Amino acid sequence: MSGLNVLNSLPKTSLFTKKTGKFIFRFRPxxxxxxxxxxxxxxxxxxxxxxLTELEYEGITGYGEASMPPYLGESHASATSFLSKLxxxxxxxxxxMEEILxxxxxxxxxxxxAKASFDIALxxxxxxxxxxxxxxxxxxxxEKTPLTSFTIGIDTEEIIRQKVKEAAIYxxxxxxxxxxxxxxxxxxxxxxxxxxxxxxxxxxxxxRQMALDMIFWLKEKGVIFIEQPMPKEQIxxxxxxxxxxxxxxxxxxxxxxxxxxxxxxxxxxxxxxxLMKCTGMREAYKILLAARALDMKIMIGCMTETSCAVSAxxxxxxxxxxxxxxxxxxxxNDVFDGMQVIDGKVTLPDRPGIGVIQKNT
Ligand code: MG
Numbered sequence: 442m443s444g445l446n447v448l449n450s451l452p453k454t455s456l457f458t459k460k461t462g463k464f465i466f467r468f469r470p471x472x473x474x475x476x477x478x479x480x481x482x483x484x485x486x487x488x489x490x491x492x493l494t495e496l497e498y499e500g501i502t503g504y505g506e507a508s509m510p511p512y513l514g515e516s517h518a519s520a521t522s523f524l525s526k527l528x529x530x531x532x533x534x535x536x537x538m539e540e541i542l543x544x545x546x547x548x549x550x551x552x553x554x555a556k557a558s559f560d561i562a563l564x565x566x567x568x569x570x571x572x573x574x575x576x577x578x579x580x581x582x583x584e585k586t587p588l589t590s591f592t593i594g595i596d597t598e599e600i601i602r603q604k605v606k607e608a609a610i611y612x613x614x615x616x617x618x619x620x621x622x623x624x625x626x627x628x629x630x631x632x633x634x635x636x637x638x639x640x641x642x643x644x645x646x647x648x649r650q651m652a653l654d655m656i657f658w659l660k661e662k663g664v665i666f667i668e669q670p671m672p673k674e675q676i677x678x679x680x681x682x683x684x685x686x687x688x689x690x691x692x693x694x695x696x697x698x699x700x701x702x703x704x705x706x707x708x709x710x711x712x713x714x715x716l717m718k719c720t721g722m723r724e725a726y727k728i729l730l731a732a733r734a735l736d737m738k739i740m741i742g743c744m745t746e747t748s749c750a751v752s753a754x755x756x757x758x759x760x761x762x763x764x765x766x767x768x769x770x771x772x773x774n775d776v777f778d779g780m781q782v783i784d785g786k787v788t789l790p791d792r793p794g795i796g797v798i799q800k801n802t
Contacts, residue, residue, distance in 0.1 A: 457521065462530040465497040468558065470517040473508075473745055473772045477604070479594050486511070489745040492520045492555065493776070496562035498535050503566025504777070504797055505753075507558035508717050508746035508768070520555040523548065527559065535567055542723050553697065553720050554744075560721025561753045561795060568794030575722065575756035576789055585759035586787035589766045590615035590639050595622060598629050605633040612785035613637050613665075615765055619645015623655065627662050639763065641668040644694055649678040653685055660687050666738070666763070668713060669693040680708045689738050699724050702731045711738025711762070716754050717746075722795075729760050743768035752779030753795040758787045776800055 456469045473489040494505040509515040526548050532541050545559050568575050576583060591611040593604045595618075608614060614634070616626055619642040630638060640659055646652040652670050659667065666689040671679050673695040683690045689710035696705050697718045705712055712732045714725050725741075732739050741758050742765040743751050751769045758764045764787050769775050779797035781788045790796040 455521075457525065459525075459527070461528055463498060463533050464529045464535075465495075466524070466527060466529070466559075466562075467495040467497075468521070468524050469493050470521070471776075473747065474774050475745060475771055476773050477594070477600075477771070479745065479771065489772075490517050491746060492517065492524070492558050493747075493749070494524070494558040494562045496535075496559070496566050498566055498570070501566060501569050503562040503564065503569060503794060504749050505558040505560070505562030505565065506747055506750040507554035508744035508750055509554050510744050513554065513717070515552065515554045519552065520558070523552040523555040524559070535563060535570065538563060538567060538723060542721070546720060554717040557716045557719075557721035557750070560723055561716065561750060564722045564753065565794035565797070572793050574789065574791070574793055574796050575753075576759060579726065579756070581756075581759040583759065583789045586755070586789060587758055587761055587764045588612045588785045589764040589782055589787050591767050591770070592641075592765065593617065593626075593630070595620055595626065598625060601626060601629045602633055605630055609634075610782070610785055611636070611767075613639060613763070615639045615641055615767075618642045624658070627659065627664070631662055635663065637663055637665045639666050639668065639765070640664050641693070642670045644669050644672040646670050647672060647675070649675075649682050652682055656682075656686050656688055664688065666691055666711070666740075668740075669695065676704075676708055683708060683710055686710075691738065691740055693742070696728075699727050699731065702728055702735070702737075705732075706735050706737065709737070711740060713740045713742045713765070714757075714761075715742045715744065716750055717744050722753055722756065725754070725757055729757060733760070738762050740765060742766070745771050747772070747775045748777040748779035748800075749795070749797050752777070752790070752797050755780040755787050755789055756795060758789075 492507040590613040591608040592615045668691040692705040692709035693713040740763040741761040746768040748769040777797040
């Protein structure tokens with residue numbers, strides 16, 4: 442396997458290699474360059490810090506990634522510190538994923554993206570050892586993948602028009618709201634296209650009546666659901682809003698780990714699951730089944746990240762109502778080839794593990 446190739450093709454600085462038991466674990470900080478300055482309610486940025494990982498066992502290598510947008514509180518330094526602590530000497534069998542990942546989660550609290558970078562590499566490794574993609578291991582059907590939305594950040598009218606044109610192949614758009622420009626953004630998009638829109642407010646509305654009025658207006662404009670309309674702390678207001686809202690409300694910032702599903706029930710209509718919030722594929726799968734059992738809507742999302750983490754999340758997407766898996770399309774220096782968006786639909790590669798190979802750059 443060409444395990445070393447991806448990491449070796451990057452600048453030679455700061456490659457960490459650790460032989461631990463029967464495993465070799467490697468990780469390297471990497472900086473993603475965004476194609477457009479990305480603005481959401483709260484901040485703007487042009488780069489995203491990621492950590493690329495590799496887990497090797499008997500000559501087979503699994504790939505993983507941590508994406509660390511600054512508002513989540515992880516960084517190259519924190520992920521380096523966390524991943525340096527991994528000791529796999531007491532594990533000789535990579536198939537004991539429950540035990541291994543419970544250990545990784547127990548090393549320190551938080552560090553969810555760093556934990557996900559190991560979880561994804563372990564899943565990729567185990568899928569390669571089984572020579573099957575994860576959607577097949579989970580018994581899912583590749584043709585049941587949802588359409589994915591393409592995200593349009595808060596911007597000027599002119600840039601929004603340009604971005605809508607660039608996004609012509611997508612059959613759903615996701616729009617970032619939460620500022621005084623909300624109605625302008627939606628009206629601008631509607632003057633260009635009639636595709637369904639999902640609105641992500643990123644906690645930007647604090648008055649529940651105003652939020653409800655906006656949701657009724659947005660429904661008329663063809664918006665299909667509202668993600669994290671209010672601050673995650675406003676639980677009673679949010680439960681009221683969900684009860685009265687004509688559109689489903691989705692928990693994003695509110696929901697991180699498996700234990701949050703119970704808190705989200707009857708406060709939100711659904712959950713936005715992201716590998717970087719919940720420590721990876723193992724826990725994402727558990728959240729998905731729990732939310733489904735509670736009859737909640739399910740969305741699989743991502744951060745800005747390479748095709749590595751996006752392809753890992755895509756393996757779960759046949760179980761989701763909606764996907765927002767465009768993170769790899771927002772960057773200009775992807776190092777992997779994996780999941781593709783074809784006719785607006787998440788399309789899984791027929792490759793084992795998480796389905797990625799090194800990109801020829
Ligand atoms: Mg969101």
